[in-house]
Amino acid sequence: MRLIAMVLGCVLAANGMAQQALWGGNDIVSPQVNDDRTVTFRLYAPNAERVEVEGDFLSPVTASTPVGETESPGKAVMTKNKDGVWEYTTSPLASELYSYTFLADGLRMTDPSNVYQLRDVASISNIFIVGGQPGDIYSVQDVPHGNLAKVWYPSPTMNMTRRMTVYTPAGYEDSERSYPVLYLLHGAGGDENSWSELGRAAQIMDNLIAQGKAEPMIVVMTNGNASRQAAPGEAPNSMSKPALFVPGMMDGSFEKAFADVMDYVEKHYRTLDDKAHRAIAGLSMGGFHAMQISALYPDRFDYVGLFSAAIHSNNKSDVYSGFERNLARQFCEPPLLYWIGIGRSDFLYKDNTAYREKLDGLGYRYEYTETEGGHIWRNWRIYLTAFAQRLFSPNRH
Amino acid sequence: MRLIAMVLGCVLAANGMAQQALWGGNDIVSPQVNDDRTVTFRLYAPNAERVEVEGDFLSPVTASTPVGETESPGKAVMTKNKDGVWEYTTSPLASELYSYTFLADGLRMTDPSNVYQLRDVASISNIFIVGGQPGDIYSVQDVPHGNLAKVWYPSPTMNMTRRMTVYTPAGYEDSERSYPVLYLLHGAGGDENSWSELGRAAQIMDNLIAQGKAEPMIVVMTNGNASRQAAPGEAPNSMSKPALFVPGMMDGSFEKAFADVMDYVEKHYRTLDDKAHRAIAGLSMGGFHAMQISALYPDRFDYVGLFSAAIHSNNKSDVYSGFERNLARQFCEPPLLYWIGIGRSDFLYKDNTAYREKLDGLGYRYEYTETEGGHIWRNWRIYLTAFAQRLFSPNRH
Secondary structure: OOOHHOOOHHOOOOOOOOOOOOOOOOOOOEEEOOOOOOEEEEEOOOOOOOOOEOOOOOOOOOOOOOOOOOOOEEEEOOOOOOOOOOEOOOOOOOOOOEEEEEEOOOEEEEEOOOEEEEEEEEEEEEEEEOOOOOOOHHHHOOOOOOEEEEEEEEOOOOOOEEEEEEEEOOHHHOOOOOOOOOEEEEOOOOOOOOOHHHOHHHHHHHHHHHHHOOOOEEEOOOOOOOOOOOOOOOOOOOOOOOOOOOOOOOOOHHHHHHHHHHHHHEEEEEEEEHHHHHEOOOOOOOOHHHHHHHHOOOOOOOOOEEEEEOOOOOOOOOOHHHHHHHHHHHOOOOOOOEEEEEEEOOOOHHHHHHHHHHHHHHHOOOOEEEOOOEEHHHHHHHHHHHOOOOOOOHHHH | OOHHHHHHHHOOOOOOHHOOOOOOOOOOOEEEEEOOOOOOEEEEEOOOOOOOEEEEOOOOOOOOOOOOOOOOOEEOEEEOOOOOOEEEEEOOOOOOEEEEEEEEOOOOOOOOOOEEEEEEEEEEEEEEEEEOOOOOHOOOOOOOOOOOEEEEEEEEOOOEEEEEEEEOOHHHHHHHOEEOOEEOOOOOOOOOHHHHOOOOOOHHHHHHHHHHOOOOOEEEEEEOOOOOOOOOOOOOOOOOOOOOOOOOOOOOOHHHHHHHHHHHHHHHHOOOHHHHHHHEEEEOEEEEEEHHHHHHOOEEEEEOEEEOOOOOOOOOOOHHHHHHHHHHHHHOOOOOOOEEEEEEOOOOHHHHHHHHHHHEEEEEEEEOEEEEOOOOOOHHHHHHHHOOOOOHHHHHH
16 A cells, blocks of 8 residues: 555645645544454544444344333443544344444544445444355345436426436446336435435345346335425525424325325336335325325335334324325225235324224235334345335235 | 424334434534635544544645645644534635544544535545535535446456446437547545545536536546456445555556446446547546557547546556557547546656656647646646547537
C-alpha cells in the first residue's frame, strides 16, 4: 500500500495532495470480523474517560423475552490501550447484518473508521455483516446483479410527481420477456429508500434469483407517505430532520393513489399484468397498506405479505370503513398466498393475533410465520427472504 | 407535532412503539440556516470540555491564497449553554453547499442531528446548503426530475460486470426521442456514486434543463477504477475502508475499456450516436481519463471537459505513450469545445498551465476557466454547472 501510494503520489502530483480534500479516514480498522466470528471494534479517543459500543448483537433476543417487552441494543464498555485506542471484542456472533454506534463519555457517535452506515428515520448507525446464513443473502455476492433506479412518476390522484425505487432483475435489460412484480412497502418513518438500504432488498433478490430460489421479478418500492413526493432530502425543501410521523399517514390516500403506481409500472416496464403475477407486501404501516390495497383492488394480487403489520387506523377514510366488505370480495377468489409474519416481542403481536383470529373465523386461509424479536429490520429482511421464495411459481406455493 | 404524534401513536399502536426501532434522533435542530444567512450549529454534549465545529465555510479561500498552498477547513470553538447544548453561529455565508464535522474534546464526529451526510473517500461529513446562487442549483427544486439508475453492464475488456450510474432527463421515459450523452468521470478515491452524491449532478442537470440553460441529456457516471466492479460496499467482499489509491489506477485499462461503456449505453438507451452528441468530462484522475479517452477515440467527442485534471501518469501504457499522436489526430478535426478549468490554489495548477502552453504551442483551441480555491468538490460542481450549459446546441458554443 505504501508503495502504491508512493508511485501514484508521483503519478498524480509531487506535492500537496495529502493535505487536500481527496484524503480521508484514519489507520484504525473497525469493525474487524475475525475468523472465529468474533468482532473487534476500535475507536481512537485518547482523551475519553469511558467508551462504550452499543449494538443489536449485544442483546440477543431469546425465546424467554416476554411478549410485548421492548428491545434496545445492549452496551459493552471498551478498553483503552496504550496508544489511545479503545477496543472491544464480542463473543462469536451468529450470521446477521448488525448495527452499532459508539458512546464516548456518553456522547453518541458513529464509528469514524466505518463508512457503511444506514439511516433509520432520524438516526444513523454503522453496519457490518457476519457471513453465513442469513448474512450471505444480505451481502453483495459474485452473481448477476439487478439494476436499481430512482424513478419519478406522476400521481394524478395526489396531483404531484412522486419518487419510487425500482429493482429490475439481472437480464431484464437484455431480454424481451415480461416479468412479475412485487410491490414492497415501507413502514412509518420510512421512504422509497428504506427497503433497498435497511432492507437489503436488491442483495436479497439478486442472491435468491441467482440460487434459483426466487423467480426473476421486478420489485417496486414506493414512498408510502402520500403527502410527500420523496424521501427526506430528495424533495424540494425537505432537508430537515426526518420524522416518524408525516401528515396524511394512513388516511386512505396512499391506498387510493396506488392505482397510479400500478398504472405507471405496467406502462413503463415489461410486466405480466395479471393477478397471478402481482404481489404486494409491506412492513408495519406498509403491512397495513398491503392489507388494505390488496382488499381495495381485490382482483389484483395473488400474493400478499403482512410483515409485522399495523392492523388498525383511527382514520375515518372510506377505504378503511369499507375494509370488511373489500376483504370479503378479496377472498371470494382468494389469493394464492396470504402471508403473515411477526416477531414474538413485537408490540403489534396482539393485534396480529386478533387479526388472524378474525381470518380464522371467516375461513380465510393464510400462512403464518412467527420469529424471535420485535419490530425490527432484522425480522423484515427475514420475512422478505422467506416471502420472495414463495412467489410467482406454481411449485413455490 | 405533538398532536400528530399523539393521534398517530393511537393509530399505530397503544404501546411500546416509542421504545422500538422506529424512533430515532433527538430534539436538537442543527444546522439551522437563519434568515440572515448565518448558520447555527448545535450539539448536545453536557460532559464535553471543548467542542469545535470544523467546516469549509470557516476558511474562505481568497485571491490572496498563494498558488500551491493547501486548504483545510477552518475551526470555530462552540459555546455551551445551561442545557448542555454547545452552539456556534457563523457570520452570514455566501450561497454554497457546505460540509462540516464536530470535534468533541478532540474526537471527530458527525452531527447527530443532521442525517444529510456525504462520503468522500473514507471520510463522512455533514452537509447543508445556503440558498441563492449556486446553492439553488445544487438543491432539489420543484421542477421535473430525471431518473437515476445504478446499472450493471458487461465489460468484455475487463472480463467483468461493472456498475455505473445513469441519469436520464425528465421526459425520457415518456418520449421516443434520442438524447445526447455526457460521460462524467470521477477522481482518485471516487466511484460511480461520486458525481451524483458529492457532485449533485442530478440536481444540477434537473435545474439547468428546467431553466432551459442546458439541453436534456443522458449523463453516464462510470467507475474509473478499472480493476473494481463497483463502489465500496457494492461489489463482492468490498465492505472494507475505501482507499484513495486502487490497484490498476491510470494504467490505460480504463481508457481501453471505455469502448465497453459506450457500446452498452448506445445499445441500451435512446442516444444520438455521433460526435456532435457526445461529451466527456472528468475531475482530477477523471480529467486525465477524459483527456486520454477523447484522444484515444478521436472522432467520438465534440465536447471535452478537464476539471482540475491530472495531466501525467508514470505508467508505461501504450495508451499514454501514444497520447501525442492521439491528440494530434483528435485536433485534425478539433472538438467544438475543449474546456479546461482549475482552481488557483490547486496542486495541479502548474501542470495545467504547462498543458495549456503545450496546446497553445500546437495551435489547439481550448477554453479556460480559473476559479478560487483548490482541488475540491466546490470547484467541480461549479465546473459541471458551467460546462453542461455549453453542450449539444449550436447556440451554446
